[in-house]
Amino acid sequence: MHPAAERFEHTRREFLMRAGSGGMGLAALTHLLCSDGLAAPAPASPSPDQINPLAPKPPHATPRAKRCIFIFLDGGPSQFELFERKPKLLEMDGKKLPDSFVKDVRFAFLDRDKSTVTAPKPGFRKHGECGMELSELLPHLATCVDEMCMIHSMHTDQFNHHPAQLILHNGRPELGRPTIGSWITYGLGSESQDLPGYVVLASGRGASGGATNWTSGFLPSTYEGVVFRGQGEPVLNLKNPEGLPAHLRRAGLDALRELNEAHYQRLKDPEILSRITSYELAFRMQTAAPELADLSGETRRTLDAYGVDREDPVIKAERPGGPNQYRAFATNCLLARRLIERGVRFVHLVQGTWDHHQGLDVELPFNARLCDQPIAALIRDLKQRGLLDETLVVVASEFGRTPLGEYKKDQTISTGRDHHPYAFTIFMAGGGVRKGYVHGETDEFGWAPIRDPVHVNDLQATLLHLFGLDHLRLTYRFQGLDQRLTSITRESNVVEALLA
Numbered sequence: 001m002h003p004a005a006e007r008f009e010h011t012r013r014e015f016l017m018r019a020g021s022g023g024m025g026l027a028a029l030t031h032l033l034c035s036d037g038l039a040a041p042a043p044a045s046p047s048p049d050q051i052n053p054l055a056p057k058p059p060h061a062t063p064r065a066k067r068c069i070f071i072f073l074d075g076g077p078s079q080f081e082l083f084e085r086k087p088k089l090l091e092m093d094g095k096k097l098p099d100s101f102v103k104d105v106r107f108a109f110l111d112r113d114k115s116t117v118t119a120p121k122p123g124f125r126k127h128g129e130c131g132m133e134l135s136e137l138l139p140h141l142a143t144c145v146d147e148m149c150m151i152h153s154m155h156t157d158q159f160n161h162h163p164a165q166l167i168l169h170n171g172r173p174e175l176g177r178p179t180i181g182s183w184i185t186y187g188l189g190s191e192s193q194d195l196p197g198y199v200v201l202a203s204g205r206g207a208s209g210g211a212t213n214w215t216s217g218f219l220p221s222t223y224e225g226v227v228f229r230g231q232g233e234p235v236l237n238l239k240n241p242e243g244l245p246a247h248l249r250r251a252g253l254d255a256l257r258e259l260n261e262a263h264y265q266r267l268k269d270p271e272i273l274s275r276i277t278s279y280e281l282a283f284r285m286q287t288a289a290p291e292l293a294d295l296s297g298e299t300r301r302t303l304d305a306y307g308v309d310r311e312d313p314v315i316k317a318e319r320p321g322g323p324n325q326y327r328a329f330a331t332n333c334l335l336a337r338r339l340i341e342r343g344v345r346f347v348h349l350v351q352g353t354w355d356h357h358q359g360l361d362v363e364l365p366f367n368a369r370l371c372d373q374p375i376a377a378l379i380r381d382l383k384q385r386g387l388l389d390e391t392l393v394v395v396a397s398e399f400g401r402t403p404l405g406e407y408k409k410d411q412t413i414s415t416g417r418d419h420h421p422y423a424f425t426i427f428m429a430g431g432g433v434r435k436g437y438v439h440g441e442t443d444e445f446g447w448a449p450i451r452d453p454v455h456v457n458d459l460q461a462t463l464l465h466l467f468g469l470d471h472l473r474l475t476y477r478f479q480g481l482d483q484r485l486t487s488i489t490r491e492s493n494v495v496e497a498l499l500a
Contacts (some may be wrong), residue, residue, distance in 0.1 A: 053222045053270075053277055054197045056189040059468025064432025064500070065392040066191075067340040067347075068184065068463070071333075071375065072168075073367075074207040074352030075161065076424070078120070078401040078417055080446060081364050082135045083425040084152050085124040088444040089403055093119035097404060101447050108159055109357060110406040110418040117445070118405030118414055121361060130436025137368035140376035147379055147388070149433040149498055152425050153440025153449035156399055156456045159421045161355070164398035165209035168456055170217065171485045178217035178476075179225070180460060181346035183485045186216075186223045186476070187469045192343030194288035196226040199344050201335055203328035204321035204370075205352040214348055218478040222274040225348055228335070234289040292338055295331075305377040306330045315366050317359045321352065326370050333374035337381055340391055354397060357406050357416040379429050392431025392466055396459075400424025403445045422448045426459070432466045434500050457492035460485050465494045 080086060094116050102112050122135045128145040141148075158164035163173035170177040178186070181198040190197030200214045207213050214225030228234045257276055264272040295303065303309065310326040329351050336347040351371065356364055375395060382388040399421040405414025423442045429435075441451040461471040464485065471492060475482035486492040 053220060053273060054185065054190045054192075056191055057187065059188060060470045060473055061468045063466065063468030064390075065430070065466040066390040067345055067387075068181075068392045068394065068431070068467075069336045069340065069347045069349065069378070070181065071349045071351070071371075071393070071395045072207065072213065073354050073371070073395065073397045074165070074205070074209075074350060075355030076164075076397050076399045076401055076419060077354040077367070078356065078360065078364060079152070079423075079425040080120040080401065080403065080417075081122050081360070082137060082368060083150065083427070084442070084446055085133050086120075086403070086444065086446045089117055089446070090119045092117040092445075097445065097447075101445065102404075106159065107402070108419040110402065110404060114407040115402075115404040115414065115418075116407075117403055118417065122365075128436060130438075132436060132438060135368070137365055138372045140372045144376050144379045144429065146436040147383065147429045148427050148436065149429065150425065150427045150438045151440055151454055151459075151498070152423070152438065152442055153451065153453045154396075154400075154424045154426055154456070154459065155449060155453055156421045156424075159399065159419045161208045161398060161419075162212070164419075164421060165207060165213055168396065168398050169209075169213045170215075171457060171460055172487050175212060176215075176217050177483075178219045178223065178485070179212075179214055180463065180485060181214060181225055181348050182216040182219050182223040183464070183474060184467055184469070185345050186219050187464075187474045188345060188467060190343060190345045192345075194284040195292065195339065195342055195344050197345045198223060198225045198348070199339055199346070200225040200227045200348045200350065201332040202227065202350040203332055204325050206321075207350045207352055208355075213350065218483065219476055220270045220274045222277050225346075228289070228293075234293045288342070292335065292342065295334065298334070302334070302381065305373075305381065306334045307373045307377070308334060310373075313366060313369065315362050317362045317366070329370055330374040330377075333378045337378060337385075337387075340387065341385075356401070357418065360416045382430060388430035390431065392433070392463070393429045394426070394463070395428070396426040397424065403447060428498075432500050433498055437498075439495070439497055452495075452497065454495055455490075455492070457486045457490060458495055461492045462495045462498055466499070 080089060096116055105112070122137050124133045124135055125142070126133050127142040130146050132145040132148065132150060134142050134145065156164055156167055158167055158173050166173045166175070166177070169179040185197035198214070214227075216222070216224035260272055260276045295308070307330040308327055310330060312323060312326050329349075332349050336349060339347045354364070354367055379388065379393060382391050382393070399419055400423060401417035402420045404418065406416045406418045407414050423446055439452055440449055440454060442448060443450050464471045464474060471484060471486045475484045477483070481488070
């Protein structure tokens with residue numbers, strides 16, 4: 001007998017045995033009480049939205065973006081070598097910063113008594129019709145500046161990696177909270193039938209915060225980021241075991257679904273629905289995921305544009321993350337485009353590490369070349385395919401670096417920069433943001449914003465707004481509070497100047 005049928009048959013026998021001892025009378029009484037409004041009606045079967053929590057949902061307002069590719073550069077790239085030209089650093093190279101800047105400031109590692117201003121070595125040039133300045137380390141992105149929206153005045157509340165990564169991704173420096181990809185898929189669902197709504201692609205060392213950067217937190221686990229691999233089997237343990245025919249796998253899932261639905265009727269636990277959705281999605285992904293990872297249908301021109309066959313340059317430095325980082329990140333950028341073409345709502349690329357306390361002059365150019373070509377190719381490819389207007393591309397990190405060189409207590413020279421939460425740079429493209437636009441300004445040392453500051457929570461409110469979601473209305477009841485992505489302890493605002 002079918003295992004689910006056997007269980008239901010057992011339940012019917014129990015019901016009939018108990019009916020003569022008052023069961024029917026209790027049922028009649030319950031019906032009368034419900035008619036008089038004195039008792040709640042029996043729970044209904046799960047609705048289609050409950051059975052498929054990833055079904056597309058309407059936004060609060062007309063969206064500008066429908067999909068997001070969020071590229072997270074773990075560790076904190078130096079804005080001075082890449083994005084923001086500061087002539088004062090060249091003038092003050094080797095000299096002390098005024099005490100008004102560093103007094104009572106807590107640093108992660110540098111020795112404030114020894115550290116001096118360090119001038120960046122790469123030069124800067126203006127590019128495009130907008131005249132945006134970029135470092136000579138980013139020649140490919142320089143061709144995309146007329147599509148880019150650059151924010152120089154970002155700031156955050158945390159100066160160590162994991163807390164800063166938490167606040168960037170989930171609004172507060174606390175564990176157990178949903179990340180922005182989870183909030184967006186919770187609010188909008190997904191257009192993909194055969195792939196998750198939220199996919200994660202990691203390369204290099206990944207992120208020091210690990211899975212806390214793509215967790216669903218207290219939201220149902222359906223909305224958690226699903227990690228895909230850039231080579232080999234896209235998702236581990238997705239294939240059927242050897243010798244298990246597809247029809248038997250399908251029969252087993254059908255029986256499991258019936259049992260889980262009956263279990264849901266008793267407990268009303270949304271995680272049971274997430275479990276049903278996950279099993280069904282995994283079955284469909286057995287075909288969709290291998291097809292996604294098969295790049296044989298891409299033209300040689302496209303593969304070369306992304307640089308999927310590039311070799312890692314040999315440098316004299318310690319490079320955590322293993323070999324073939326150039327290939328891995330380029331492949332992930334191409335996979336990101338393929339994922340959003342297939343209806344995935346949020347694709348999260350993670351590349352590490354940019355934590356250059358030492359070896360800045362060697363390792364930062366290594367990373368810049370690693371990311372410059374694939375990100376630029378992604379932006380151009382999306383535009384050429386007519387996808388950029390509705391796809392928001394975000395390139396961000398948890399904080400920036402100090403204008404001071406990092407002298408540690410046992411060092412006589414500086415070869416890196418320390419963590420800097422007070423001012424850093426991110427950029428975006430597509431998805432309804434202003435093109436060829438630079439927002440905000442920092443002081444002459446790049447220490448802090450002096451015009452149009454943007455807190456991380458303001459950025460999050462703006463990203464949700466681009467998707468037609470009100471950050472104050474996109475909530476989930478947890479621990480007696482209507483929780484949201486942006487912090488409930490500070491006022492966050494949509495930055496209207498960033499919108500096209």
